[in-house]
Amino acid sequence: MTYLLVLAALGLLPLLAILLLRVNGAVAFMSLCLGSVLVLYVSPDVTDLITSFSAHGTLNVMQWVQLVLMVLPFVLAILFARRSVGGRKRYTNFLPALAAGLLFALLVVPLLPANLGREIQATDAWHQLSSLQTFVVLGGAVFSLAFLLLTHRGNADEDKHH
Numbered sequence: 001m002t003y004l005l006v007l008a009a010l011g012l013l014p015l016l017a018i019l020l021l022r023v024n025g026a027v028a029f030m031s032l033c034l035g036s037v038l039v040l041y042v043s044p045d046v047t048d049l050i051t052s053f054s055a056h057g058t059l060n061v062m063q064w065v066q067l068v069l070m071v072l073p074f075v076l077a078i079l080f081a082r083r084s085v086g087g088r089k090r091y092t093n094f095l096p097a098l099a100a101g102l103l104f105a106l107l108v109v110p111l112l113p114a115n116l117g118r119e120i121q122a123t124d125a126w127h128q129l130s131s132l133q134t135f136v137v138l139g140g141a142v143f144s145l146a147f148l149l150l151t152h153r154g155n156a157d158e159d160k161h162h
Helices: 002-020 025-041 043-053 058-080 094-111 114-121 124-131 133-161
Strands: none
Touching (some): 002 025, 025 058, 094 133
8 A cells, every 4th residue: 555655646746746836747748758868878877987986886876876867857847847837728738747747657666776666566556557658658748749839839929919
């Protein structure tokens, strides 16, 4: 039950942060995509750099470097994009925000400390979420791109009137 609550928190807290702080959900979703790319391509070099200055084990350092590289772009996007969505766009922002929350859980759980990650991945809820990962990624990408296009187009129209 505790692990189910952790999984729920990993999916719902980003969603609530995006909605309550009126952050552009598409920007949040894309920042998670950036985090995933950083984990894939940058984390080995950063880990090597850190371990060259310390005597800590590489595996433990790698895990924390990957977690930081995954979460940092998202946190920065939340901080810098506060109040970027208002008016009626708040309602259409829900789908990209939901996709960002689900993607956050999908990307962060495998990077958690081994025992916690294994216990979460053993739950039925994780199996259901992971079976939806293709839909979450593709749906999130489509919703995010559509929202960005609609938001951008709306701002251009407002600039013409001023």
